[in-house]
Amino acid sequence: MPDDLAEVYRTTYRALVRFLYRRVWDAERAEDLAQEAFARALVHKPEKARGWLFVVAANMARDDARRAARERRHLTLLKAEPQETDSGADDALHAEGERLRVRAALEQLTPRDREALLLWDSGLSYEEIAAQTGLARGAVGTTLARARRRLVEAFEAGGKGEHVARG
C-alpha cells in the first residue's frame, strides 16, 4: 500500500539507485529508472514492494541496456572500453578510473554472482536475494563468498595490468 511504499522509498531508494547504477553506469539514468520503478509501484501496489522494485529495476536496466546497445552500440560494449580512459593523470579522473576498474571487475563475475552481490549491497537480505535470484536460501552465503572473492581478485588483476600499462 502506498504508505508502506513511502516507507520502502525511504529505506530503499538510494539502494535501488546504486543497484541500477551498477547496471547502467549512468547516475542520472539510474535515478530515472529508480523513479520509474517507484512510479510503477505506485500503480501496481505490489505486495512485497522491495523485492518487486528490484525485479522491475533489474528488468528495466536490462531493457535499457538493450536499447542503449541498439542506439549507441559502442558505448555499451564494456569490454571494448579501453583502459586508457582512466590513464589521465588528472586526480579528477582517478575516481572515474577506479569506477571503471570496479565495473570491469564486476563484469567478470557470472551474472548470478553479480546479481547476488549487488542485491546484497543494496541492502536485501539473504531471503530476499534467494527469492529474487532463485538461489536456495542456504546457497546465498556461498554465492556471495565467491562473488566477493572474484570481484576483489578481478579488481586487483585489473589494477596490476593497468600499472604495467602505465609504467
Add this chain to the structure above:
Amino acid sequence: MSHVDDGTLHAYLDGELTAVEAQGVEAHVAECPACRGRLQEERALIARADELLGLAAPPDRGASPPFPLSALRRGGQGVRLLSALRRGGQGVRLPLAWAATVLLALRVGMYLGGAPPARHAQPAAESAGDLTAHPAATLPAVRETLSVKRPAASPAQRPRQAQRPAAPAAQAAPEGAERRQANAVGEVAHAMEAGEDSLEASRAREERTAAQPPMSSALYRADGGYTVTGPALTLDSARALLGADPQVVPGLPVRAIRTARRMGYSVLVVVEQALDSSTTITVINGRPSTLQLDAVVVSSAARPDSTGAAGRALVVRGRAAPPTDSLPPAARKADAAWYTRGAFADRSSAELFVEVRGPLSADSLAALKRRLQPLRP
C-alpha cells in the same frame, strides 16, 4: 564439529545466520584456529568487496529526491518547479532553499498582518478520488526534479505524514494565523485519513496546486511552519526520537524541548533556548522525510515574489551522521545491514536538518547556527 564453510562464514559475518547457527559458528571458531584465521580473512574480504562496490557508487551522493508523485502526471510540473527556483536565484536546493524563502515571507506576513483563510481542505479531499486513473511514469518531469541538486536527506517518512501535503497549502500566512492554519491543516489531514488513500490525496494536492496557479501565494504558509504537537520532552526522548543528539546553541539555557510536526519531516524536535531574559530562540532539529511533498506543492507555489530572498537560507545539513557511503566499508556494511533491518537505526544514518529561529537578524541567526553543538547530558 566440522570446519565452517565459506558460505556459512559469510552468512555469519553478514548477520544472516539464525542465533543457533551463529552460536554454532562461534563455538567452532573459538576452538579452531584455522577457522578463526579464515573468519578474519573473510571479514577482510567482505570489507574489501564493500569498499570496491563503494567505489562504483553513483557519483552524486545527494539525498533522495522527492517521492515520485509527480511521476504519475504528465506535465511540466518539475520544469515549473525548477524555473521557479531559478528565478529565485537559487536554482538548486529544493526544499531547504524553499524553507528559507518561506521563512522570510513569513516575516513579511507578520508585519502585514491578516489571516488568510485556509480553504483547501474540501477540494483536496474531493478530488482525491479520480487520481488512480493517471498513467504512470513521466520521466521528463521527474528528471527535471532530479537534476536539481538535492537538499538534505530523505529519511523517516511515517505513513501518516504522507497526508500532510496540506501544510504547504497554508504557506505564507502570517504567524498570527499560523496556529489556525495548522489546525485547518490538521483537519485536512484527518479528512484525508478518513477515506482517501494518502498518496492519492497527495496527488490531489499536487493536482490542485497545479490546476490553480492563480491562487494567492499568501495562502501558502511561508514559514515551513511547524506545529508543536506535544508536551515538553526530556532530552532522552528527544534523542531517541531524532536518533541523534539534538543540536543546540551551547551556553544558552534550554527552556524546553518539544516535538513538532512539519511538512516534509518525519521527526521534528524544537529546542527553545533563552538568549536573554526576553528573547527566546528555537533550534529546530528535523529528520527530513522521503515524501517531500512540499517540493511537489512548491512547484506552483514558488513565485518570484516569494523566491527572491532564497539566498538567505539559514538552513544547513547537520553533520550528525555522514551519508552511509562515506563511512569506512565495514561500518558502511554494518550500517547498510541496519538500514534495511531496523527503521530506528536507519534514522541515525540520515542527515539531520537544523535551523535556528528567533527574533533576530538573519546574520545573527546564521552566527548562532554556526555555534550549534549536539546537546549531551
